[in-house]
Structure formats: structure tokens, C-alpha cells
Amino acid sequence: MKVVAIxxxxxxxxxxxxxxxxxxxxxxxxxxxxxxxxxxxxYDIQFSDGRNYLDYKGDTKKVTETIMKADALLIGTPxxxxxxxxxxxxxxxxxxxxxxxxxxxxMIVTAGSQRHYLIPEQQLKPILGYMKAQVxxxxxxxxxxxxxxxxxxxxxxxxxxxxxxxxxxxLTKTYQQIQAEKEAEYDF
Amino acid sequence: xxxxxxxxxxxxxxxxxxxxxxLPNPETGERxxxxxxxxxxxxxxxxxEDAGIDFFSVGESHQDYFTTxxxxxxxxxxxxxxxxxxxxxxSTIISTLDPVxxxxxxxxxxxxxxxxxxxxxxxxxxxxxxxxxxxxLHDYEELYEEKFDLLLKINxxxxxxxxxxxxxxxxNAHVLPRPLNGSLPIWRAVGGHPSSAVKAGYAGVPIFVAxxxxxxxLFKRTIDSYRDALERVGHDPNEFPVxxxxxxxxxxxxxxxxxxxxxxxxxxxxKTNGRGFAKQIFAQGxxxxxxxxxxxxxxxxEKILYQHETFGHQRYIAQMDFGGIPFDKLRKNIEIIxxxxxxxxxxxxxx
Numbered sequence: 001m002k003v004v005a006i007x008x009x010x011x012x013x014x015x016x017x018x019x020x021x022x023x024x025x026x027x028x029x030x031x032x033x034x035x036x037x038x039x040x041x042x043y044d045i046q047f048s049d050g051r052n053y054l055d056y057k058g059d060t061k062k063v064t065e066t067i068m069k070a071d072a073l074l075i076g077t078p079x080x081x082x083x084x085x086x087x088x089x090x091x092x093x094x095x096x097x098x099x100x101x102x103x104x105x106x107m108i109v110t111a112g113s114q115r116h117y118l119i120p121e122q123q124l125k126p127i128l129g130y131m132k133a134q135v136x137x138x139x140x141x142x143x144x145x146x147x148x149x150x151x152x153x154x155x156x157x158x159x160x161x162x163x164x165x166x167x168x169x170x171l172t173k174t175y176q177q178i179q180a181e182k183e184a185e186y187d188f
Numbered sequence: 189x190x191x192x193x194x195x196x197x198x199x200x201x202x203x204x205x206x207x208x209x210x211l212p213n214p215e216t217g218e219r220x221x222x223x224x225x226x227x228x229x230x231x232x233x234x235x236x237e238d239a240g241i242d243f244f245s246v247g248e249s250h251q252d253y254f255t256t257x258x259x260x261x262x263x264x265x266x267x268x269x270x271x272x273x274x275x276x277x278x279s280t281i282i283s284t285l286d287p288v289x290x291x292x293x294x295x296x297x298x299x300x301x302x303x304x305x306x307x308x309x310x311x312x313x314x315x316x317x318x319x320x321x322x323x324x325l326h327d328y329e330e331l332y333e334e335k336f337d338l339l340l341k342i343n344x345x346x347x348x349x350x351x352x353x354x355x356x357x358x359x360n361a362h363v364l365p366r367p368l369n370g371s372l373p374i375w376r377a378v379g380g381h382p383s384s385a386v387k388a389g390y391a392g393v394p395i396f397v398a399x400x401x402x403x404x405x406l407f408k409r410t411i412d413s414y415r416d417a418l419e420r421v422g423h424d425p426n427e428f429p430v431x432x433x434x435x436x437x438x439x440x441x442x443x444x445x446x447x448x449x450x451x452x453x454x455x456x457x458x459k460t461n462g463r464g465f466a467k468q469i470f471a472q473g474x475x476x477x478x479x480x481x482x483x484x485x486x487x488x489x490e491k492i493l494y495q496h497e498t499f500g501h502q503r504y505i506a507q508m509d510f511g512g513i514p515f516d517k518l519r520k521n522i523e524i525i526x527x528x529x530x531x532x533x534x535x536x537x538x539x
Contacts, residue, residue: 049325051315054462068462096463186467188446 001032001172004070007039008077008088014110016041017150018142018161019076022108025165026074033169036070038063040087048093056094064094072104072172073133074165079111079119092127100133104175106168107139108161110147117141134175140164192373192394193274193306194429194502199537200492201503202530203243204236205278205433208256211512214455219512222255226262228515233266235519237273239526243505244270245278245308250317253459260293267301275301278396278433278505279310279377283331284321286355287339288363295367303368308396308431309336310377314460327354333387336376340393343371375431382413389417396431396505399479401469404498407432407479411499429502432495435473435480436506437513438524442474442483448517449482456511481506485524489532496537 005023007016016039026035043059053064067073077084105128109120120139128135140161146154152161189196206229212219220228233244244266248259256262259277266275275297280290290307298305311332318325334352342348342363351357375396376388388395395414399407415425435453439445450470458464473480474487479495481488492504506525509518 050328051325052313052462055315065462096461099463101466183467186446186471187443188450188467188470 001071002069003033003035003072004067005037005074006076009085010041010087013150014147015076015078017147018108018110021152022074022161022165025162030169036066047090053094070103072168074106074168076108079116083123098132100131103133104168104172105133106136106164109139110142112144136167136171189427189429192429197539199534200496201242202533203503203505204241205245205505205507206509207247207249208254209510210255211253211456211459213512214451225255230265230269232518234269235522237270239522240530243274245276247278248281250320251314264297267297274304276306277308279308281312281317282309282335282339283311284317284323287335291342291363294372295365298367298372299365306373308375308377340374343374382410385410385414386417389414390421392423394429399432399434401473401480403477404479404495408498431503431505432499432501433505435482436508437482438485438488438521442487445482452511452513485528489529492533493536
């Protein structure tokens, strides 16, 4: 199983801190799982111009290819101006229609206040649904006050991330199993 | 229709097309040399002609896993090797070529083939040709529209006056040679989306619609939009032929046909497009109303006739060599097409 975690913004540290913790949880708990962290701040990614993802070069090609090979995506995102950041939306725009078909996706969201709690529900989930991901329904929503200098300070957040990781891996395993059974039924 | 060398009284034309893909056989992992693939494409055209198939076309793709980048050269070889089958590109990526040069090449092939040559002009779904041939991808739409217009203009006029954005102007330019019968049938390649078909309608050119899978009624919308657009600008839709193109393969049973094609199509799509072909969608392809013509001869004949009833098209073009399917299977398919499929299609569609 390949899990790709994405830190969806190129500024700040909170989303990255949270997603990094999720990645460490996977690595500790499921050493057999191949996990990659894509911190968008580490890459120079161009805006989508509509071409097939294989036709991009450099970091853009590397990042999109890594995502396309994943069985599960753990998407970390801050909330900017009452939505996901443009850097993350651009990743979705770079990928083909239905690119997330057969993949499980889950969300870890960081935000300055509770005001934005429904943004992932109303803005990120529809994108994942449109791209045909199997979405882990509950997400982890973390406020700024739960971080102190790149550390998570609230045990409840730690517990919630651990549960999300478990749910993501369980759903991915289950989905792969269901899919394998279904494919075996086809006679080709 | 005569302008496009289509005689509706003869019924639905049946053709073959190859994208010129050069993919490893997914079952053995082995890939035949490019020279062998080219030989086999030319041989395929020859045996298609012997079986009574009407049309054969070759695509242009500037990507890894393809081998007919110089598709006009391949078509010239086919022109020499055959006598009566119609030949064409599918497609010529006109956006990143010089329409004058394309016309010179295809008019020459038309003369060599004694009036059997056509052009299908498209825009490419993968875009390696832009960097390779020195064009800016940001001009994707405009390059295509401008160059396609110029190609049509050269087809209508032996002496051309023309000015545009992407090529030096032509002043009373004499474009030679001329095709055997004065002009070439030039088709616009259209993906599933109606907007491109509508442009073809406004321009008054025939369309070549590629369809991978899905219900025929979905593609009928594209064809209907095309005919509406033709009428809107004063053309008679009865004078403009429509071609449809898609996956095709015959075996004793549909299950057998699916077994013999799925691994090739899935692996081939993964390599050339970056995404495999979902089994669920492929399985639905067996539905009598799906455009995917993969099945037993009887089922495929019924599907083609159903599609003909739905679209009222003049030509169906089958793609059966995608993904490295071994040549002996293609040969076997052509045999069944000649013996069973063509007689049935003609029986029901000849007027």
C-alpha cells in the first residue's frame, strides 16, 4: 500500500506539523506501508494549463506522478480566505478528471478559529467526490491554539489524528479488498 | 457527400485505424522493434484491403511508446503497397505542422495512391509535439483553428493569399502538387465534447469522432450538435459525412474478446495516458448500447448496426491494434471482418 501525505500550503508550519505527525503515526504503526510526504513548500509547481499530467516537467511532473501512484491520500490543508489555498487547488487542477478513482482520501485541516469548521465539508469534500475518491468522512480540524512552535500541544488533537490515520488505513485495506474481489468476478 | 468520396448507396463504410502506438505486450513484457511494428502496420493495411475493408488510417503522436510520428511517410508506403483501400491520417496534428507542407505531402500521397487519400486534422491529446516542434502550448486552440483554416483554404484554392499569426504570409502562393481529383476530403477530428463538433459544423467540414466507451446516446449529442450547427449556418447536413471511431475486437465469445483485449488496453492506456482503463467501465462495454465494439462477431455486428441507426453515420473506423496486441490476432480479426462483419453491415445498410 502506498500512502501519500500532502502539506497543501507553501507558507506556515501548522499544516505541515500536523501532517508530519500523521506520517510518523503511519510509519510507527504500519512499518510495511510505503509513505511519502509531499510538502508543497519544497517544490516549484507550475499552474495547471490543462495538459496531461505526464506532459509536465520537473517538480510538477514529480508531484503529480507521486499522487497518481498512491492508494491513499492524506491531505493536509490550512484555510485561506474561507477556502483551501490555491496551491492545493492547483494540485487537483493538474490531475486528470476522476484522478482519485480507486484511492482513499482523508483530510487534516488547520485554521485560525472555529469559524471555518465546515469549509472542508463544503469545499474540499465536493472536489474529492467529483474526482471519485473514497473519502474518509470524518476529518481532523485543528485550531492555531493547539500548536506551539511546530509542536502539537493538545492531546485531543493527537488522539484525533491517530484515529484518522487508523480509519484511513482501514478504509484503504477494506476498499482494496472489496475492489480485488469485484475485479476477480470479471472474466477478463 | 461526393466531395468527400462517400457514396451513401453503398452503405456504412468500415475502416481500421491505428494510432501507431508501439507498446510492449503486457503478458510477456516484450516489445517488437520499431521496424517490425511499421512493417506490421503496412501489412495490416494490405490484408485489410484484401478482406474488402474500405479505409485505413494512421495517427501522429510525438510521445514515448509511439512510432508513426512521420505518419505521412508511413501512409506513402501504404499507398504504394495497396490499390483500392482509402487511406488517411488519424489524426494529423495540424497545430504544430505547416499546412502548406502537409498539403504537399498528402496531395503527393493522393497522386501515388491514385486518388485514395484523405486528411483527418486534430489537435493532440498529449502535447509533446509542442516543445518538440517549437510551438507554445498556450496557443493550443488558436494554432489549431488558424492552421486548420489554412489547410482548408489550400484545398479549395490552387493559388493562396493568406495572412495569419503563426506562419509567414502567403501571396498568390502556388501550392503543388494538386490532388488527383482537385481536392482532398479533409475531416475535423473531434473528441467526445460537442464544442469542437459545433466548430466543425460552422466551418462546414465533416467530422471524425473518437469514442472510447460509454452509451451511444451520449455521443449522439455531439453528432446532433454538429448537424444543428451545420444547419444554423446554411449547410445541408445530408452533404456532410460523419465518421465514428473506437475500440474493436472479435473473438468467439464476448468473454473471450474481453480477455484477449483488456490487459492490452489497460496497460497501454496506463503507459500512454497515465491512467489505466477501469474494469467496471470495460465490463459495461459489453452492453449492446455501448460504443465499444469488443465481442463475438454477431454481437458486434448488432452493435454497429445499432450505432448506425443512432448516429446515421457514413463510416465506422475500428481500432483493434492498441497496446501491443499480437499480429496473428489482428490477422484473425481481419479474416472474420471480411467473412462475417462486412457482408452483414452491407446487407443492412446498403440503400
